[in-house]
């Protein structure tokens with residue numbers, strides 16, 4: 001018995017020493033290269049809105065101290081959702097072993113190893129979204145200085161004949177004060193928010209003349225582009241007016257905006273139109289509680305909104321929008337048959353990481369389903385994101401220091417068997 005214990009202990013020691021030796025001897029080729037290219041390089045590749053590339057050994061070497069910190073503190077890759085509730089096509093996570101490997105490798109001198117051991121054939125560094133045409137955001141040349149939220153509207157036609165199918169787009173952001181951008185299709189009904197200050201417009205902006213047909217695409221911090229499933233897209237027309245809304249956060253600094261949107265056209269004979277469903281908690285709250293604060297000072301408040309789906313949808317992506325006081329959100333649907341469809345659970349909401357979460361398979365949300373949406377806001381001083389000290393009563397509005405709650409589902413009109421199809425994306 002004694003022998004057995006000693007033997008087991010001895011064996012355990014050998015295994016520990018062996019595995020420690022393994023991680024001490026880790027080399028960039030092939031183990032670390034695989035992690036950096038496939039996990040980090042999806043964003044750190046100079047074509048996305050990330051600060052530097054991490055596709056090469058030299059890139060990693062240069063940024064090693066910062067990398068060690070963001071890996072040890074679990075800041076990177078940025079994951080704010082509960083992946084045990086639902087996983088998504090484009091959420092990149094690191095296993096604890098991968099984290100340990102990165103740290104050990106850095107602490108042991110970032111050994112390079114032999115390039116021949118590389119398992120990665122070609123490192124793609126080419127532009128992801130092809131540019132059929134560009135829309136510049138520099139609609140107003142002197143921004144800032146006022147220390148107030150600024151909204152810039154402009155109405156224009158797109159540089160296209162007849163119509164095109166927009167298959168992908170990317171917001172290339174060059175201005176740190178940009179808080180939000182969106183492109184709207186103007187047509188059927190009126191919908192300019194009453195409380196917006198109009199700083200500038202290329203077009204004589206008359207509320208009675210303008211009617212917004214639909215929201216097309218938008219940008220929030222952390223997001224960069226829109227990737228749609230193959231053979232789907234948004235139809236854009238040469239003879240229509242489009243409106244760009246740009247929202248800049250308050251600053252005393254004078255600035256300009258050199259950001260732009262890349263649009264990629266796809267020549268498709270047969271395509272399915274991308275549609276957006278929105279549960280607008282902010283608007284519902286304002287309708288029901290005129291002039292009441294959304295969240296009182298020093299209050300932690302949970303909101304619950306629901307809405308009924310009026311036609312069969314094939315969902316392919318979901319996302320939330322709020323500002324700084326929000327901490328967590330949850331959305332799910334309950335079908336008329338009482339089945340629950342999980343949609344999205346965010347446990348560590350972060351204003352800077354507003355991703356669009358793409359699904360692997362279409363999710364059928366049948367007509368008559370109820371979308372349930374919960375969100376908790378912390379307006380106490382314990383919330384380090386609170387823009388006010390001492391905390392103030394916060395309204396529901398578009399302004400950056402006020403709050404919002406929006407939940408969106410990108411989808412197609414349901415078609416037979418969609419729910420059994422794996423989605424192939426354009427990129």
Ligand code: HEC
Nearest residue numbers: 039040042043044049050051063066067070076077078092
């Ligand atoms: C989903 C996209 C995404 C992924 C995946 C990702 N990053 Fe990042 N990373 C970013 C963006 C965007 C920033 C810039 C954040 C900012 O400016 O606040 C950033 C910033 C950083 C920084 C700088 C932090 C600082 O304090 O300035 C480091 C270091 C970093 N990432 C390392 C990594 C490593 C290592 C991985 C892989 C394990 C990784 N990232 C995966 C998007 C990503």
